[in-house]
Amino acid sequence: MTATTYATVTWDQLHRDARTLAETLMPKGPFKGIVAITRGGLIPAAILARELDCRLIESISVVTYDEESKGTPKIIKDPQAAGDGEGFLVVDDLVDSGITARVVRERLPKAFFACLYAKPTGKPLTDLFVMEVPQDTWVLFPWDTAPLFIAPLAKKATNGN
Ligand SMILES: O=P(O)(O)OC[C@H]1O[C@H](OP(=O)(O)OP(=O)(O)O)[C@H](O)[C@@H]1O
Ligand SMILES: Nc1nc2[nH]cnc2c(=O)[nH]1
Ligand SMILES: [Mg+2]
Numbered sequence: 299m300t301a302t303t304y305a306t307v308t309w310d311q312l313h314r315d316a317r318t319l320a321e322t323l324m325p326k327g328p329f330k331g332i333v334a335i336t337r338g339g340l341i342p343a344a345i346l347a348r349e350l351d352c353r354l355i356e357s358i359s360v361v362t363y364d365e366e367s368k369g370t371p372k373i374i375k376d377p378q379a380a381g382d383g384e385g386f387l388v389v390d391d392l393v394d395s396g397i398t399a400r401v402v403r404e405r406l407p408k409a410f411f412a413c414l415y416a417k418p419t420g421k422p423l424t425d426l427f428v429m430e431v432p433q434d435t436w437v438l439f440p441w442d443t444a445p446l447f448i449a450p451l452a453k454k455a456t457n458g459n
Pocket of ligand 1: 339360
């Protein structure tokens, strides 16, 4: 599906949303550890780890696209320390189609799956998320963007643009 609109998330907003997620997660813990789904889950995982005072951090890397097997998701880094996920919190920035989340849940069936943002298709794959985003919206994370100079309107007018 091609996104028709963009939703820009700033660092401040992401931090606020991660803290909101941490508050809801507190009574569900303590967790033995956190499994970050790289790469987008790394920063949310770091914020949650700080808030939840969790120092055991694992990672799982799922590649959903490569030149040889288009569309076949593959785990290229296994979260060995997390076993079957029991007592662990799995963190990602976003679920969209849910393909990544499905693979992770198959690998860590007993883990609790939390993310910041969820689109309708992927939403049922999560245990907890902070905010729903329309399916046709592309989320631009702070690491995807940079501030850009834009000429003042008056300047544009004198240039005849
Ligand atoms: O629900 P899905 O359709 O699977 O999409 C969601 C996944 O897509 C993005 O990761 P991506 O695979 O782009 O890699 P990245 O985290 O390394 O940027 C995002 O961080 C989620 O992990
Ligand atoms: N940055 C970003 N990555 C994605 N991967 C799948 N959906 C999205 C999205 O909306 N934004
Ligand atoms: Mg990702």
